[in-house]
Amino acid sequence: MSKILIIEDEAAIRRVLVKILSEESDTYKVDEAEDGVQGLEKAKNDDYDLILCDIKMPKMDGVEVLEAIKKIKPEIPMVMISGHGDLETAVNTMRLGAFDYISKPPDLNRLLNTVRNALDRKQLVVENKILKKKVSKNYEMIGESEAINHIKDMIEKVATTEARVLITGPNGTGKELVAHQIHEKSERCNASIIEVNCAAIPSELIESELFGHMKGAFTSAVKDRAGKFEAADGGTIFLDEIGDMSLPAQAKVLRALQEGLIQRVGADKDIKVNVRVVAATNKDLKKEIEEGRFREDLYHRLAVILIKVPALNDRRDDIPALIEHFARKIADEHGSARKEFSKAAIKLLQEYDWTGNIRELRNVVERLIILGGNEISENDVKLFASK
Ligand SMILES: Nc1ncnc2c1ncn2[C@@H]1O[C@H](COP(=O)(O)OP(=O)(O)OP(=O)(O)O)[C@@H](O)[C@H]1O
Structure with missing residues (x-):
């Protein structure tokens, strides 16, 4: 059951939205508020999976409601509803953390797609939180040797920056542990760290795994799905075994790093993501570059900071x-x-x-x-x- 709150002062629009969503699925439970103040009160006292919020409202406008809700319940995705005059404001709300916006009068397909995507994202955020709770205790770094102290030092220095980090070293030396420590000690620690083992995913699936896909993009794509980059928004993505990533996927990762933009497979719209990338490999990437299996431009983007984990x-x-x-x-x-x-x-x-x-x-x-x-x-x- 997904609980959706609609905050909208125009009764006619509110009715349409409630009707569309209630009829779309038995699993949507729709609640409504007729102004920002009432909406905020409801959001505080109840647990919603999604909030649709008008921008222009008397008493408290949508931007204020968005800011207030992001402070108390940042995990709830918010979709803004924009009228004729406030399209620019709507676009700006995405910088304040809105998931997306729809225009009035609401277009049925766009509305339903946006709602589905937002609920998908919420689900991912919740799953990641549970996972994070389970694993966070396992990342203690033991050792006082000069080599390990040097690594601990590097982690302290780079964690709080936004610098990308490439961790190299043989199998089982603790590269994953280093990546987790960097995330835990960074300002992104309240968001998720999402791990992708690039070697374990077949090359034809890696793009969809990283960037998501739209329904129908390929035969098994039966619904729209967010990828790992979107799931890591605000947090860190850990690309393990990056040396095994296919060249086409490398090109897309490069674009995500250069422009902060990704595109779901089969979509024509870019999505902006704010993700810190930490990568690891046991391969000699310089050699992979020489042999044409790894992009040199991607290497330079990834290896701003290089941490070499020594063999035991x-x-x-x-x-x-x-x-x-x-x-x-x-x-x-x-x-x-x-x-x-x-x-x-x-x-x-x-x-x-x-x-x-x-x-x-x-x-x-x-x-x-x-x-x-x-x-x-x-x-x-x-x-x-x-x-
Ligand atoms: N300094 C350390 N102190 C305590 N435990 C450690 C340390 N380094 C590694 N470990 C543990 O050793 C195991 C292997 O480490 P990890 O998975 O981080 O290695 P890795 O280099 O990422 O391996 P691979 O390249 O095979 O993925 C994990 O259980 C990890 O918690």
């Missing part, structure tokens, strides 16, 4: 602290008693060849906790941690 083999000093950290986490997850690692066991693990980096270390610690004795000994490591 290059920061073995951090291994004892990481073992302890994972041992504690794993015991908490399993709800079991903590197990200590003997000094000799830790020393042996410090000498291993960690080709899978921190991810591999975590797996090995988990295996040892499950299979080893009450205190993990050197012998347990020899028995259970060998590859």
